[in-house]
Amino acid sequence: MKENQISPAEWEIMRVVWTTHPITSTEIYNILQEKTNWKLPTTKTLIGRLVKKGMLTTQTKGRKYEYSPAVTEKQSIKETTDALLEQVCSTKVGQTIEVMLENSVLSQDDLASLEQLIEEKKKTAPEVVACNCTPGQCDCRHEGGK
Ligand SMILES: [Zn+2]
Structure with missing residues (x-):
């Protein structure tokens, strides 16, 4: 998986943050309790990964960390579907x-x-779409192939 791609678990976090921000890890955890059985440390690990990937930004508010999205939902949907179609x-x-x-x-x-x-x-x-595969990965005819 590419570095800037979001895993299914990370999508759960991002959807919460897109809906409400800035937001704390505890608030994210509370919202996702209904849908997932994640423990707070799991939620925090996922948040940490998203910060590392540059998907979330961190602000401090007093002694608390608050998170906001660094990418839009639309952009993330585009990257995910692009990645699927590239496969x-x-x-x-x-x-x-x-x-x-x-x-x-x-x-x-x-x-x-x-x-x-x-x-x-x-x-x-175009009348026909050209194949872009490595020979042996599909049945299409390749340029230079037979
Ligand atoms: Zn092909």
Whole structure:
């Protein structure tokens, strides 16, 4: 996993901090109690990792540490989805997005903006997407291959 990527457990913390900040580790712990069974030290370890990764900033308030997000939720979602799509052959990105669409509950507004995006993409889409894989990692034909 890349250094700037957020693990599923770290996502739980980030979502709390995006919603409320600045916030203390105890407050984060209390909010997540309903969803996770993490102990306070676990929560603090996860927070520490996020600080190290540059995802959270620290301020001191009296003797307490308070945390705020250093990245936006939108930016993190983009990095996570980019990382996912980089893992598959470029010719399978379409299928991957199709699976995501199929498995998602989307509003009329969501679908309208997706439709608009697809119309926009159609204007410049290539006939065929070229494979970018290491030979042996997919069945695609490669330049220089046979
Ligand atoms: Zn490929």
